[in-house]
Amino acid sequence: MSSVNGAVPTTIIVAGLALAAYALLMTALNRRMGIGLLAALGVLEILLLVLVGLIVAKLAGGGRPASLATLIGYLIAMPLVPVAAGFWGLLERSRWGSAVVAVAGLVAAVLMVRLHEIWPVIHV
Amino acid sequence: MSEPAASPEQAASPPDSTRTGPGRVLIAVYALFALSASARAAVQIATKFSHAPVAYLLSGLAAVIYILATVTFAVGSPAARRIAVLSCSVELVGVLAVGTWSLADRATFPDATVWSGYGSGYGFVPLVLPVLGLLWLRHWSKRARTQETVVTSAGDADEAARSKSALRAQVSFGRY
Numbered sequence: 001m002s003s004v005n006g007a008v009p010t011t012i013i014v015a016g017l018a019l020a021a022y023a024l025l026m027t028a029l030n031r032r033m034g035i036g037l038l039a040a041l042g043v044l045e046i047l048l049l050v051l052v053g054l055i056v057a058k059l060a061g062g063g064r065p066a067s068l069a070t071l072i073g074y075l076i077a078m079p080l081v082p083v084a085a086g087f088w089g090l091l092e093r094s095r096w097g098s099a100v101v102a103v104a105g106l107v108a109a110v111l112m113v114r115l116h117e118i119w120p121v122i123h124v
Numbered sequence: 125m126s127e128p129a130a131s132p133e134q135a136a137s138p139p140d141s142t143r144t145g146p147g148r149v150l151i152a153v154y155a156l157f158a159l160s161a162s163a164r165a166a167v168q169i170a171t172k173f174s175h176a177p178v179a180y181l182l183s184g185l186a187a188v189i190y191i192l193a194t195v196t197f198a199v200g201s202p203a204a205r206r207i208a209v210l211s212c213s214v215e216l217v218g219v220l221a222v223g224t225w226s227l228a229d230r231a232t233f234p235d236a237t238v239w240s241g242y243g244s245g246y247g248f249v250p251l252v253l254p255v256l257g258l259l260w261l262r263h264w265s266k267r268a269r270t271q272e273t274v275v276t277s278a279g280d281a282d283e284a285a286r287s288k289s290a291l292r293a294q295v296s297f298g299r300y
Contacts, residue, residue: 069171073163085152092148099149107156110247 006123008051009112013124015044016112020105026098033089033097041101044108045082052079055115055122065119074115081107141200142208142264150260153253154194157246161238162187168235176234182222183237186250189215193257202268209261216254219243223251 019040026037052075065071085104089097115122143151165183173180189211196208223242226233236245243250 067167067171069167070164073167077159077163084155088148088152092144094145096145096148099146100152103149103152103156 005054008047008054009115009122009124012044012047012051013109013112015040015047016105016108018105019044020102020109023098023102023105027095027102030095031098032093032095033101037089037098037101038086041082041086041104044105045079048079048082048108055119058121063119063121067118071115071118074111074118078108078111081111142197142205142260143200147197147200147260150253150257151194151197153249154190154197154257157238157250157253158187158190158194161190164238176232179226179233179235179237179240182218182239186215186218186238189218197257197260200264205261205264209258212254212257212261215250216258219250219254 019037022040023037026033055071055075059071081104085101089100089104091097092100112124116124141147161183165180165187168176168180168183192211193208193215196204196211219239219242222237222239226237226240233240238246238250242248
Protein backbone atom coordinates (compact mmCIF):
# COMPACT_ATOMS: atom_id res chain seq x y z
CA MET A 1 0.00 0.00 0.00
CA SER A 2 1.55 3.25 -1.09
CA SER A 3 1.39 6.14 1.33
CA VAL A 4 0.48 9.80 1.23
CA ASN A 5 3.64 11.83 0.76
CA GLY A 6 4.93 12.59 4.25
CA ALA A 7 6.45 15.92 3.24
CA VAL A 8 3.16 17.84 3.45
CA PRO A 9 2.11 16.74 6.97
CA THR A 10 5.66 17.31 8.20
CA THR A 11 5.67 20.78 6.68
CA ILE A 12 2.33 21.49 8.37
CA ILE A 13 3.73 20.46 11.75
CA VAL A 14 6.75 22.72 11.31
CA ALA A 15 4.62 25.59 9.96
CA GLY A 16 2.05 25.20 12.74
CA LEU A 17 4.67 25.24 15.48
CA ALA A 18 6.47 28.20 13.87
CA LEU A 19 3.16 30.07 13.62
CA ALA A 20 2.41 29.31 17.27
CA ALA A 21 5.84 30.61 18.32
CA TYR A 22 5.43 33.77 16.22
CA ALA A 23 1.91 34.37 17.57
CA LEU A 24 3.01 33.81 21.18
CA LEU A 25 5.85 36.29 20.64
CA MET A 26 3.29 38.83 19.42
CA THR A 27 1.18 38.08 22.50
CA ALA A 28 4.18 38.58 24.78
CA LEU A 29 5.01 41.87 23.03
CA ASN A 30 1.40 43.01 23.58
CA ARG A 31 0.74 43.20 19.85
CA ARG A 32 -2.67 42.60 18.38
CA MET A 33 -3.19 40.36 15.37
CA GLY A 34 -1.73 42.03 12.28
CA ILE A 35 -1.15 41.37 8.60
CA GLY A 36 1.87 39.17 9.36
CA LEU A 37 -0.11 36.67 11.40
CA LEU A 38 -2.94 36.81 8.87
CA ALA A 39 -0.53 35.95 6.03
CA ALA A 40 0.98 33.11 8.08
CA LEU A 41 -2.52 31.73 8.69
CA GLY A 42 -3.09 31.90 4.93
CA VAL A 43 0.03 29.80 4.29
CA LEU A 44 -1.15 27.24 6.85
CA GLU A 45 -4.58 27.16 5.18
CA ILE A 46 -3.04 26.45 1.76
CA LEU A 47 -0.91 23.64 3.18
CA LEU A 48 -3.96 22.09 4.87
CA LEU A 49 -5.98 22.28 1.66
CA VAL A 50 -3.15 20.57 -0.24
CA LEU A 51 -3.17 17.79 2.34
CA VAL A 52 -6.97 17.43 2.09
CA GLY A 53 -6.54 17.09 -1.68
CA LEU A 54 -3.88 14.40 -1.26
CA ILE A 55 -6.04 12.42 1.17
CA VAL A 56 -9.15 12.72 -1.02
CA ALA A 57 -7.07 11.42 -3.95
CA LYS A 58 -5.98 8.54 -1.78
CA LEU A 59 -9.61 7.74 -0.90
CA ALA A 60 -10.61 8.02 -4.57
CA GLY A 61 -7.84 5.55 -5.38
CA GLY A 62 -9.62 2.95 -3.23
CA GLY A 63 -7.76 3.29 0.10
CA ARG A 64 -9.88 3.03 3.27
CA PRO A 65 -8.98 3.90 6.88
CA ALA A 66 -10.33 1.92 9.86
CA SER A 67 -12.82 4.70 10.62
CA LEU A 68 -13.90 6.48 7.47
CA ALA A 69 -16.37 8.71 9.35
CA THR A 70 -13.61 10.06 11.59
CA LEU A 71 -11.34 10.77 8.64
CA ILE A 72 -14.09 12.62 6.76
CA GLY A 73 -14.73 14.66 9.92
CA TYR A 74 -11.06 15.61 9.97
CA LEU A 75 -11.08 16.50 6.27
CA ILE A 76 -13.97 18.90 6.89
CA ALA A 77 -12.72 20.37 10.18
CA MET A 78 -9.02 20.74 9.28
CA PRO A 79 -9.28 23.58 6.74
CA LEU A 80 -11.71 25.43 9.05
CA VAL A 81 -9.12 25.83 11.81
CA PRO A 82 -7.10 28.73 10.30
CA VAL A 83 -10.26 30.41 8.97
CA ALA A 84 -12.03 30.29 12.33
CA ALA A 85 -8.89 31.45 14.15
CA GLY A 86 -8.51 34.33 11.67
CA PHE A 87 -12.02 35.62 12.23
CA TRP A 88 -12.00 35.09 15.99
CA GLY A 89 -8.53 36.59 16.36
CA LEU A 90 -9.40 39.69 14.34
CA LEU A 91 -12.50 40.29 16.47
CA GLU A 92 -10.25 40.71 19.49
CA ARG A 93 -8.35 43.98 19.21
CA SER A 94 -5.73 43.09 21.80
CA ARG A 95 -2.83 40.72 22.36
CA TRP A 96 -5.30 37.90 22.95
CA GLY A 97 -6.21 37.88 19.26
CA SER A 98 -2.63 36.81 18.59
CA ALA A 99 -2.96 34.14 21.29
CA VAL A 100 -5.95 32.67 19.42
CA VAL A 101 -3.72 32.31 16.34
CA ALA A 102 -1.13 30.49 18.47
CA VAL A 103 -3.80 27.96 19.45
CA ALA A 104 -4.61 27.38 15.76
CA GLY A 105 -0.94 26.69 14.97
CA LEU A 106 -0.66 24.15 17.78
CA VAL A 107 -3.94 22.52 16.77
CA ALA A 108 -2.75 22.11 13.16
CA ALA A 109 0.39 20.33 14.39
CA VAL A 110 -1.57 18.05 16.73
CA LEU A 111 -4.06 17.21 13.97
CA MET A 112 -1.23 15.82 11.84
CA VAL A 113 -0.28 13.37 14.57
CA ARG A 114 -3.93 12.39 14.98
CA LEU A 115 -4.32 11.88 11.22
CA HIS A 116 -1.45 9.42 11.26
CA GLU A 117 -3.19 7.52 14.08
CA ILE A 118 -6.49 7.45 12.16
CA TRP A 119 -4.87 6.31 8.94
CA PRO A 120 -1.21 5.23 9.17
CA VAL A 121 -0.67 5.63 5.41
CA ILE A 122 -0.65 9.38 6.13
CA HIS A 123 2.95 9.68 7.22
CA VAL A 124 4.24 12.55 9.29
CA MET B 125 -11.65 43.31 10.09
CA SER B 126 -10.54 45.15 6.95
CA GLU B 127 -7.58 46.86 8.58
CA PRO B 128 -5.67 44.60 10.98
CA ALA B 129 -3.38 47.25 12.46
CA ALA B 130 -0.54 45.93 14.57
CA SER B 131 -0.47 48.75 17.12
CA PRO B 132 -1.98 47.97 20.52
CA GLU B 133 -3.65 51.40 20.79
CA GLN B 134 -7.27 52.45 20.26
CA ALA B 135 -9.22 49.30 21.01
CA ALA B 136 -12.51 49.14 19.13
CA SER B 137 -14.52 48.13 22.19
CA PRO B 138 -13.67 47.78 25.88
CA PRO B 139 -13.60 44.23 27.24
CA ASP B 140 -17.06 44.16 28.76
CA SER B 141 -17.70 40.45 28.85
CA THR B 142 -16.19 37.02 29.38
CA ARG B 143 -16.05 36.85 25.58
CA THR B 144 -13.21 39.37 25.24
CA GLY B 145 -9.53 39.43 26.20
CA PRO B 146 -8.18 36.08 27.41
CA GLY B 147 -11.77 34.87 27.09
CA ARG B 148 -11.25 34.68 23.33
CA VAL B 149 -8.57 32.05 23.82
CA LEU B 150 -10.69 30.13 26.32
CA ILE B 151 -13.66 30.12 23.95
CA ALA B 152 -11.46 29.03 21.04
CA VAL B 153 -10.14 26.06 23.02
CA TYR B 154 -13.58 25.21 24.46
CA ALA B 155 -15.12 25.34 20.97
CA LEU B 156 -12.40 23.01 19.71
CA PHE B 157 -13.10 20.53 22.48
CA ALA B 158 -16.86 20.88 22.03
CA LEU B 159 -16.49 20.03 18.35
CA SER B 160 -14.02 17.18 18.72
CA ALA B 161 -15.69 15.62 21.78
CA SER B 162 -19.16 15.67 20.23
CA ALA B 163 -17.93 14.34 16.88
CA ARG B 164 -15.98 11.61 18.60
CA ALA B 165 -18.87 10.66 20.92
CA ALA B 166 -21.28 10.63 17.97
CA VAL B 167 -19.06 8.25 16.00
CA GLN B 168 -18.45 6.01 19.02
CA ILE B 169 -22.11 5.80 20.05
CA ALA B 170 -23.34 5.33 16.48
CA THR B 171 -20.87 2.68 15.35
CA LYS B 172 -19.77 0.63 18.39
CA PHE B 173 -21.82 1.58 21.43
CA SER B 174 -21.90 -1.94 22.96
CA HIS B 175 -18.08 -2.09 22.90
CA ALA B 176 -17.74 0.29 25.87
CA PRO B 177 -21.10 1.91 26.73
CA VAL B 178 -19.94 3.63 29.93
CA ALA B 179 -16.93 5.26 28.29
CA TYR B 180 -18.93 6.41 25.29
CA LEU B 181 -21.76 7.85 27.39
CA LEU B 182 -19.17 9.76 29.43
CA SER B 183 -17.70 11.03 26.15
CA GLY B 184 -21.17 12.29 25.28
CA LEU B 185 -21.56 13.97 28.67
CA ALA B 186 -18.17 15.66 28.24
CA ALA B 187 -19.27 16.89 24.82
CA VAL B 188 -22.45 18.43 26.24
CA ILE B 189 -20.49 20.18 28.99
CA TYR B 190 -17.96 21.60 26.52
CA ILE B 191 -20.76 22.94 24.33
CA LEU B 192 -22.47 24.48 27.37
CA ALA B 193 -19.23 26.14 28.52
CA THR B 194 -18.46 27.48 25.03
CA VAL B 195 -21.90 29.03 24.67
CA THR B 196 -22.08 30.51 28.17
CA PHE B 197 -18.59 32.04 27.93
CA ALA B 198 -19.55 33.54 24.57
CA VAL B 199 -22.82 34.97 25.93
CA GLY B 200 -21.21 36.33 29.09
CA SER B 201 -24.33 37.66 30.84
CA PRO B 202 -24.54 37.23 34.65
CA ALA B 203 -26.92 34.28 34.19
CA ALA B 204 -24.64 32.72 31.59
CA ARG B 205 -21.69 33.16 33.96
CA ARG B 206 -23.52 31.23 36.67
CA ILE B 207 -24.18 28.37 34.23
CA ALA B 208 -20.53 28.56 33.15
CA VAL B 209 -19.37 28.20 36.77
CA LEU B 210 -21.55 25.13 37.08
CA SER B 211 -20.36 23.54 33.83
CA CYS B 212 -16.67 24.25 34.57
CA SER B 213 -17.12 22.73 38.04
CA VAL B 214 -18.79 19.61 36.63
CA GLU B 215 -16.00 19.47 34.07
CA LEU B 216 -13.30 19.62 36.73
CA VAL B 217 -15.01 17.01 38.90
CA GLY B 218 -15.61 14.90 35.79
CA VAL B 219 -12.02 14.93 34.59
CA LEU B 220 -10.77 14.08 38.09
CA ALA B 221 -13.36 11.33 38.66
CA VAL B 222 -13.17 9.78 35.19
CA GLY B 223 -9.38 10.11 35.21
CA THR B 224 -9.13 8.15 38.46
CA TRP B 225 -11.80 5.68 37.38
CA SER B 226 -10.08 5.01 34.03
CA LEU B 227 -6.78 4.25 35.75
CA ALA B 228 -8.41 2.00 38.37
CA ASP B 229 -10.69 0.09 36.00
CA ARG B 230 -9.11 -0.12 32.57
CA ALA B 231 -11.64 -2.69 31.30
CA THR B 232 -14.42 -0.08 31.34
CA PHE B 233 -12.30 2.26 29.19
CA PRO B 234 -10.80 0.18 26.37
CA ASP B 235 -10.70 3.28 24.14
CA ALA B 236 -9.44 6.62 25.32
CA THR B 237 -12.10 9.23 26.08
CA VAL B 238 -11.50 12.94 26.52
CA TRP B 239 -11.30 12.60 30.28
CA SER B 240 -9.58 9.24 30.74
CA GLY B 241 -6.12 9.41 32.30
CA TYR B 242 -6.95 13.00 33.39
CA GLY B 243 -6.97 14.01 29.73
CA SER B 244 -3.48 12.65 29.05
CA GLY B 245 -4.48 11.85 25.46
CA TYR B 246 -5.09 15.56 24.96
CA GLY B 247 -1.95 16.93 26.60
CA PHE B 248 -3.82 17.35 29.93
CA VAL B 249 -5.64 20.32 28.44
CA PRO B 250 -8.99 18.91 29.73
CA LEU B 251 -7.56 19.14 33.26
CA VAL B 252 -6.18 22.68 32.91
CA LEU B 253 -9.12 24.12 30.98
CA PRO B 254 -11.77 24.10 33.76
CA VAL B 255 -9.26 25.63 36.19
CA LEU B 256 -8.53 28.49 33.79
CA GLY B 257 -12.25 28.84 33.10
CA LEU B 258 -13.09 29.11 36.80
CA LEU B 259 -10.28 31.67 37.34
CA TRP B 260 -11.59 33.74 34.46
CA LEU B 261 -15.12 33.57 35.86
CA ARG B 262 -13.88 34.55 39.32
CA HIS B 263 -12.13 37.54 37.76
CA TRP B 264 -15.44 38.61 36.21
CA SER B 265 -17.53 38.14 39.32
CA LYS B 266 -15.02 40.27 41.27
CA ARG B 267 -15.10 42.89 38.55
CA ALA B 268 -18.89 42.93 38.51
CA ARG B 269 -18.87 43.56 42.26
CA THR B 270 -16.42 46.49 42.06
CA GLN B 271 -18.31 48.03 39.14
CA GLU B 272 -21.41 48.30 41.30
CA THR B 273 -19.61 50.90 43.43
CA VAL B 274 -17.23 52.57 40.93
CA VAL B 275 -18.90 54.55 38.16
CA THR B 276 -16.85 54.51 34.97
CA SER B 277 -17.96 57.15 32.47
CA ALA B 278 -15.23 58.55 30.22
CA GLY B 279 -13.19 56.61 27.67
CA ASP B 280 -10.10 57.26 29.80
CA ALA B 281 -11.60 55.37 32.70
CA ASP B 282 -12.52 52.57 30.34
CA GLU B 283 -8.99 52.44 29.04
CA ALA B 284 -7.60 52.33 32.58
CA ALA B 285 -9.99 49.56 33.56
CA ARG B 286 -9.03 47.73 30.42
CA SER B 287 -5.30 47.76 31.02
CA LYS B 288 -5.80 46.97 34.69
CA SER B 289 -8.03 44.00 33.96
CA ALA B 290 -5.67 42.77 31.25
CA LEU B 291 -2.80 42.98 33.74
CA ARG B 292 -4.78 41.17 36.40
CA ALA B 293 -5.81 38.45 33.96
CA GLN B 294 -2.19 38.14 32.92
CA VAL B 295 -1.11 37.77 36.53
CA SER B 296 -3.74 35.17 37.35
CA PHE B 297 -2.93 33.28 34.15
CA GLY B 298 0.79 33.52 34.82
CA ARG B 299 0.36 31.63 38.05
CA TYR B 300 -0.77 28.51 36.14
